[in-house]
Every structure is written in structure tokens, then in C-alpha cells.
Amino acid sequence: MKKMKVNDKNIGGCVIKNNETYLLEDNNLLNNLTLSKTTLKIGKSTNGHSHENEEEVYFFVNGTASMTIGDDHYPAQKGDIFLIPAGKFHRVKNVGFEDCEFVCVFQKYDRESETAVYKK
Numbered sequence: 001m002k003k004m005k006v007n008d009k010n011i012g013g014c015v016i017k018n019n020e021t022y023l024l025e026d027n028n029l030l031n032n033l034t035l036s037k038t039t040l041k042i043g044k045s046t047n048g049h050s051h052e053n054e055e056e057v058y059f060f061v062n063g064t065a066s067m068t069i070g071d072d073h074y075p076a077q078k079g080d081i082f083l084i085p086a087g088k089f090h091r092v093k094n095v096g097f098e099d100c101e102f103v104c105v106f107q108k109y110d111r112e113s114e115t116a117v118y119k120k
Helices: none
Strands: 014-018 022-027 033-040 049-051 056-062 064-069 072-077 081-084 090-094 100-107 116-118
Touching (some): 033 090, 049 090, 056 072, 056 090, 064 081, 090 100
Antiparallel strands (some): 014 022, 033 100, 049 116, 056 081, 056 100, 064 072, 064 090
């Protein structure tokens, strides 16, 4: 039976990446959406990317960060939620003194494909 109730500490996913920058976990139990959790290490930044046709939602659950959406930069902390329109570049930088954790919800895609456009 699928676990349909999760929380920000355990999203019920599996580790996709674990390196010097971040720990990335994905829960792909739904047919069309991915629930993803990123633990971004101190002083590190995500690569940043955009999804041409998909929107995304970021929920910050721990730490302090700078959230970039397009040309705009926002302070981000526990409790903040960001709505990311389709096609908008977005990136997170941990600017705090502890790991920054955020949970994302987005249209399911193959992370190895070119569907997400990564900024060079």
C-alpha cells in the first residue's frame, strides 16, 4: 500500500543525489507530480534551471536562503512558500549557518532528460 501521508522530515522518497552540495530525495508515488526534498549544505547553491511548460512550488522548512526567480531575488526562511511560473529560471543559495531544507512539488519529468533547462 502506498504511503499517502508524508511530512517535511520524511517525504517517503528515495535518494536521487547525495554529494558535497546537497542531498536530493524524490517521492514519485503520484502519476503526474513529484514531491522532492533538497537539503542544501551551508554556503552552497543549486545549479538553477527552468521548466519551459511546468510550474513549481517551493516550501522552505529549515534554514536561511536566497531564492532567485527570474531576475528577482528573495530572502527565504522556514515557512516561506514560492510559486514559480512556467519558464522562469530559479535557484536557491544557502546563506545561513545551517543546512537549508526545502520541499518542491512539480510535474513529473525524467531528471536525466533535457526537459528541465539548466542555466550554464
